[in-house]
Amino acid sequence: MPSLKDLRMRIDSVKSTQKITSAMKMVAAAKLRRAQEQAEAARPYAERMERMLGSLAGSMESSAGAPKLLAGTGKQDVHLLIMMTSDRGLCGAFNSSIVRDTRRMVAELQADSKEVKILCVGRKGWAQVRREFAPLIVDLIEGIGRPRLKFEDAQGISNRVLAMFEAGEFDVCTLIYNRFKSVIEQIVTRQQVIPFAADALDTGEEQADGASVNYDYEPDENEILEVLLPRNLSVQVYRSLLENNASEHGARMSAMDSATRNAGEMIDSLTLNYNRTRQAFITKELIEIISGAEAV
Amino acid sequence: MPDPFTFDLVSPEKLLLSEDVEMVVVPGAEGDFGVLIGHASLISALRPGVIDTYAGTKVEKRIFVAGGFAEVTGERCTVLAEEAMPVEDIDQSEAEARVAAAREALEQADNDLARGQAEMALAVGEAMVAAHGAGV
Numbered sequence: 001m002p003s004l005k006d007l008r009m010r011i012d013s014v015k016s017t018q019k020i021t022s023a024m025k026m027v028a029a030a031k032l033r034r035a036q037e038q039a040e041a042a043r044p045y046a047e048r049m050e051r052m053l054g055s056l057a058g059s060m061e062s063s064a065g066a067p068k069l070l071a072g073t074g075k076q077d078v079h080l081l082i083m084m085t086s087d088r089g090l091c092g093a094f095n096s097s098i099v100r101d102t103r104r105m106v107a108e109l110q111a112d113s114k115e116v117k118i119l120c121v122g123r124k125g126w127a128q129v130r131r132e133f134a135p136l137i138v139d140l141i142e143g144i145g146r147p148r149l150k151f152e153d154a155q156g157i158s159n160r161v162l163a164m165f166e167a168g169e170f171d172v173c174t175l176i177y178n179r180f181k182s183v184i185e186q187i188v189t190r191q192q193v194i195p196f197a198a199d200a201l202d203t204g205e206e207q208a209d210g211a212s213v214n215y216d217y218e219p220d221e222n223e224i225l226e227v228l229l230p231r232n233l234s235v236q237v238y239r240s241l242l243e244n245n246a247s248e249h250g251a252r253m254s255a256m257d258s259a260t261r262n263a264g265e266m267i268d269s270l271t272l273n274y275n276r277t278r279q280a281f282i283t284k285e286l287i288e289i290i291s292g293a294e295a296v
Numbered sequence: 297m298p299d300p301f302t303f304d305l306v307s308p309e310k311l312l313l314s315e316d317v318e319m320v321v322v323p324g325a326e327g328d329f330g331v332l333i334g335h336a337s338l339i340s341a342l343r344p345g346v347i348d349t350y351a352g353t354k355v356e357k358r359i360f361v362a363g364g365f366a367e368v369t370g371e372r373c374t375v376l377a378e379e380a381m382p383v384e385d386i387d388q389s390e391a392e393a394r395v396a397a398a399r400e401a402l403e404q405a406d407n408d409l410a411r412g413q414a415e416m417a418l419a420v421g422e423a424m425v426a427a428h429g430a431g432v
């Protein structure tokens with residue numbers, strides 16, 4: 001039986017934990033709004049880029065001289081997985097769900113006797129897999145999106161990936177990130193970015209106007225594609241970083257919300273326990289006094 | 297007077313400009329071209345330079361872009377810019393500093409990739425200085 005003082009101390013400590021979690025929830029909500037606005041603002045560029053690439057890729061399909069980023073290296077032997085997680089914890093199952101999917105994908109690929117390489121973005125995911133996949137991990141990129149996610153961050157990652165691709169270090173590149181659906185639901189998504197797969201993109205709206213137009217190209221298709229494809233990679237990375245960022249804050253918000261609620265329940269039950277103990281103590285003292293008086 | 301059409305300028309981070317204009321002059325990779333309503337569909341790479349939007353024969357806005365792409369259809373012109381700012385916001389000393397930094401990077405570049413990037417940065421910086429000189 002814990003003493004009254006112990007109970008009081010526990011109640012106090014749970015109360016201060018509750019203060020922290022509810023503050024974190026508020027912060028996450030504010031950050032989530034910002035992240036969503038940012039994702040919203042980035043959409044027009046990505047959409048138009050997609051439309052242009054779609055029509056270009058359509059006209060290039062027949063010709064043999066398509067750039068490697070579009071057509072692939074002709075092999076599928078080495079896969080590069082870019083695992084995007086957060087740098088900070090306390091956000092529910094956000095990081096573990098990505099890690100779980102990565103593990104599954106690695107197992108699938110290895111069962112097909114493919115070689116796998118992993119590029120970690122964000123410290124939390126890296127910490128979970130670094131022992132298990134130590135020989136597979138290429139590098140860790142951290143500190144993304146602080147204080148604010150910039151396009152340059154995405155460009156840094158994609159330049160890195162492109163340099164590896166140029167050096168022939170992998171054939172297929174896949175992003176693994178959390179797509180933001182709502183505050184309580186984030187969907188783990190695998191998106192192949194190299195070689196560029198037009199149908200892998202979620203096209204969102206119907207592209208009725210883009211599909212039928214025949215464009216003139218200046219300079220020719222090949223040269224535009226050569227600039228456009230690396231650019232598109234940055235855009236895709238940027239987009240997934242934004243989605244991931246919004247998901248992280250959403251996940252943290254709901255995790256902190258339930259933590260706050262749990263702390264509240266705990267305080268209630270501890271308070272009940274405290275009052276009962278106090279009453280029992282008073283009763284005991286009274287009995288002692290009365291029986292003492294009777295004995296005299 | 298030609299009918300106005302929609303001109304959009306977008307950067308990866310946001311939609312910078314979306315308005316109705318009568319004509320835009322865009323710095324294409326193979327030379328500047330003007331776009332009026334009903335222009336043939338075109339996709340073009342851009343070189344670093346200045347986009348002019350016109351109302352009538354008057355230049356309305358002058359915007360510097362550091363390269364990108366233009367997509368033109370009959371009823372709209374969309375520019376996907378890598379970096380964009382109004383010409384009047386260009387800071388002369390900053391632009392010159394970029395040229396100097398790019399020159400230095402070019403000298404130190406030891407492989408093709410770095411050299412290519414430095415050359416691009418140099419072209420952007422020089423175009424910025426030129427745009428500033430022409431804009432004032």
